[in-house]
């Protein structure tokens with residue numbers, strides 16, 4: 001069993017972000033944790049299967065969970081533990097922005113049970129960070145990494161965004177060097193996408209910004225993949241790589257289609273073929289909880305075709321691949337001939353070139 005907790009508050013909206021967030025100067029930490037714990041109790045009442053096995057992972061994502069007051073974060077994790085048992089070596093991750101991280105804060109996170117930090121670095125170029133509307137500068141990334149390690153948390157992931165507009169002059173190789181120089185245990189890569197309704201979407205619609213072309217996207221992705229190979233890293237999913245032994249257990253649960261519960265606005269949950277998700281807007285979500293209404297917005301049960309699609313898509317994202325039976329033989333043969341896939345041990349895995357085409361390959365089945 002795995003638990004995701006969404007914390008929607010951010011100091012400002014990044015130029016590319018369309019997540020379910022609430023921009024707040026002051027985070028209503030106590031009220032938020034009260035609402036989450038109410039939802040947790042109700043969820044356990046409605047989903048008694050969740051009590052059958054201990055939590056293997058807890059993941060605080062956002063938004064910016066590092067903006068929650070540390071005392072409230074500790075109260076939240078205590079409340080979660082009162083509901084279910086948590087494995088002794090459970091992976092408990094917090095996503096953090098570098099400017100929220102200090103030795104004192106991380107020490108309090110660690111005392112609350114956090115043992116993994118995922119730091120939103122994105123780039124080591126101050127001009128690029130400003131363009132992204134990030135609240136940190138490049139120097140704060142190194143300071144944050146030092147604080148995380150100094151407080152005794154050694155499991156540390158960095159997020160980086162690639163495929164930025166060419167006009168920005170971002171040096172992707174230099175950013176990869178800077179990331180590896182900080183010796184993280186894990187890296188997550190995100191190719192920039194333009195979402196309508198974001199500042200980037202408006203800049204693009206007005207012609208003020210030209211997104212990168214497919215060739216640059218591919219070149220940057222391949223450069224990162226080659227770097228992982230040369231460093232001896234485990235490139236275990238299309239967008240994630242780790243030092244051997246440091247895969248993200250929580251993220252793997254999604255790709256392995258394990259059961260998980262989600263708390264907080266917009267959080268998703270899954271059990272067997274059932275999927276459900278919460279009200280997206282944080283104020284509406286909180287109101288529903290305080291008035292005794294369901295905080296779940298909608299649900300669905302996958303039919304056979306949807307389940308097959310999910311098995312293929314999630315399996316092929318990973319280095320462990322998908323069962324051969326999930327992909328028709330003529331398509332497999334074509335992909336293997338093209339160098340996009342390999343077959344071994346009854347499974348098919350995509351190569352790096354195949355991962356570059358993941359969406360198109362899935363669509364072609």
Ligand code: SF4
Nearest residue numbers: 010013014017062063
């Ligand atoms: S910090 Fe993360 S969640 Fe918040 S606006 Fe930026 S990208 Fe979105």
